[in-house]
Amino acid sequence: MVSSVSLPQVGVLSLQGDFACHQAALTALGAEPRRVTLPQDLEGLDALVMPGGESTTMLRLLEATGLRVPLETFVRRKPVLGTCAGVILLGRGAEGLPASPLEALDVSVERNAYGRQIDSFHSPLEAPVVGGTFPGVFIRAPRIRRVGPGVEVVARRREQEGGEPVGVRAGTTVGLCFHPELTNDLRFHRWFLTEVAKLRLPALETAAAGPAAVTRGGSA
Numbered sequence: 001m002v003s004s005v006s007l008p009q010v011g012v013l014s015l016q017g018d019f020a021c022h023q024a025a026l027t028a029l030g031a032e033p034r035r036v037t038l039p040q041d042l043e044g045l046d047a048l049v050m051p052g053g054e055s056t057t058m059l060r061l062l063e064a065t066g067l068r069v070p071l072e073t074f075v076r077r078k079p080v081l082g083t084c085a086g087v088i089l090l091g092r093g094a095e096g097l098p099a100s101p102l103e104a105l106d107v108s109v110e111r112n113a114y115g116r117q118i119d120s121f122h123s124p125l126e127a128p129v130v131g132g133t134f135p136g137v138f139i140r141a142p143r144i145r146r147v148g149p150g151v152e153v154v155a156r157r158r159e160q161e162g163g164e165p166v167g168v169r170a171g172t173t174v175g176l177c178f179h180p181e182l183t184n185d186l187r188f189h190r191w192f193l194t195e196v197a198k199l200r201l202p203a204l205e206t207a208a209a210g211p212a213a214v215t216r217g218g219s220a
């Protein structure tokens with residue numbers, strides 16, 4: 001089928017980390033993912049995803065590639081979803097970083113706050129913005145220690161798990177401590193694209209899928 005409908009262009013910061021899983025999630029939702037490794041890759045993007053990985057390495061690579069300054073501008077103007085290391089980069093402060101983070105989100109985080117890689121875990125979340133329960137995958141995750149005024153909590157660990165904030169939003173900037181891209185559940189990506197970034201996803205509209213029906217590989 002030949003389509004004249006232009007797809008939303010969504011960048012995925014691809015210096016390091018699990019950018020490929022975000023690309024797959026965006027493709028499944030009918031967006032057009034574009035890898036971002038150089039400053040010119042930011043041009044023309046409707047939104048950006050900053051993946052999990054190693055925030056210290058990413059910060060060094062931002063300097064080395066010349067992306068740091070244009071990215072600082074981008075995250076203040078356009079919708080951005082940061083997951084795990086991404087939320088560390090978007091935040092106002094975390095210990096042990098080789099350079100200051102981008103400070104687009106008024107939160108302070110503690111890196112590796114649940115322990116080492118071997119202490120990674122699953123934990124059920126409460127996330128009303130995506131309709132309720134969501135599977136939380138935490139890998140050497142940061143913990144949000146301070147939520148600034150004007151920052152909305154969009155996901156918490158379930159009450160019996162502590163109720164602590166693990167997802168935040170300020171305007172069109174979203175930070176998640178967990179990894180929705182490592183599940184089959186695309187509701188967070190969909191919410192970010194349609195509700196936060198206000199992008200139209202023609203494929204989903206055609207399929208007329210309900211929000212809860214969307215999983216990787218298409219709509220059920």
Ligand code: GLN
Nearest residue numbers: 052053054055084085140
């Ligand atoms: N511990 C990593 C960091 O500090 C983040 C882990 C992740 O993104 N899964 O950057």
